[in-house]
Amino acid sequence: MSRATVRTAALDGWDGILAGRTTTALAIPERPAPCANPCEATIMAPASSMPLAEFVRFSEDVVRETRDVAIPWLAGVHYDLASLGPIGSAVNSAGKVGTALRRLVDYFALLQDCTDIRLEREDDMASVSYRILDPDIWPRHHDAMFSLGIIGQIIRRGTRGAWDKIEFAFEAESHEMRGDIGKVLRAPCTFGADSNQIRFPAQMLDLALPQVQGPDADIRGLSGEIVAQRRRTPLVERLAQVVFRDLNTHAIEQERIAREIGMSSRTMRRKLAEEGSSFQQVLDECRMRQAVFEFRTRPDLSIAQIALRLGYAEHSNFTRAFHRWSGISPHAWRARLNQTAH
Secondary structure, three states, X not given: OOOOEEEHHHHOOHHHHHOOOOXXXXXXXXXXXXXXXXXXXXXXXXXXXXXXXXHHHHHHHHHHHHXXXXXXXXXXXXXXXXXHOHHHHHHHOOOEHHHHHHHHHHOHHHOEOOEEEEEEEEOOEEEEEEEEOOOOOOOOOHHHHHHHHHHHHHHHHHHOOOOOXXXXXXXXXXXXXXXXXXXXXXXXXXXXOOOEEEEEEHHHHHOEOOOOOOOOOOHHHHHHHHHHHHHHOOHHHHHHHHHHHHOOOOOOOXXXXXXXXXXXXXXXXXXXXXXXXXXXXXXHHHHHHHHHHHHHHOOOOOHHHHHHHOOOOOHHHHHXXXXXXXXXXXXXXHHHHHHHHO
């Protein structure tokens, strides 16, 4: 998987919030010059990007240095959506909360790749979940506060500031978040979840949003840009992101994934071969990298439980696969990881 990136516009507004909150030399990452790649779609002006891991590390450093867990949340809640260009215009021009959230989710891949973000509704509750799919980017606790802050901003616009019956869930454990998250969010929180999530009454989706002045939204252009981006992305990358998304939650079935990507399984196998790979190679690599992630983040789980989460019916099969990939057993890898941590 290639290096995940995020638009440097994600850094907008942090300097104002950080002002006066730290005496250390906490620096906001430098922004590269805008990309002048001629293959960029016309609707999205060339924009600079940075490694997603760098932005995540920055958000972690902010909380560690300031000892203020509220900062990423405040950066998201007060974020100027106009900084997102055409996507911000699409969100700001939405007439209802649900429409604004749907547009943010649908076009999020143009802002940050290698991320699973979803808007779902179940009975009388709705939710937006956010999760970075690259298992090598960890810890990734406080960037979630920032992203959920932007989502919370949209909901608050519709409720005119009311904040009732809102719930949060986070991938990280509570002690890893360096503060009283529930007090900051003024809402119940759970930890150790499979994804970062904000849940709210589904009726809020129908709340009207106040009008925000700005450029007209080009929904058709954004949709075309999403299609163009998918076409530019190598099939191995697209397949890996689907596998990382579905590990722990769905059976990894070649036919189903091929349909989702938009081709037959036969065509997918042929195109993967042209890229020098195969479905099984991608699946094995994703499983092994996810296994290391599970070792780091879920020390309470046994090797057998982790094998089951990765889709192995027998943990012995997982042990053999992991040994082929790493040269040592899962038990030895976990022991080495524990020694490093201490």
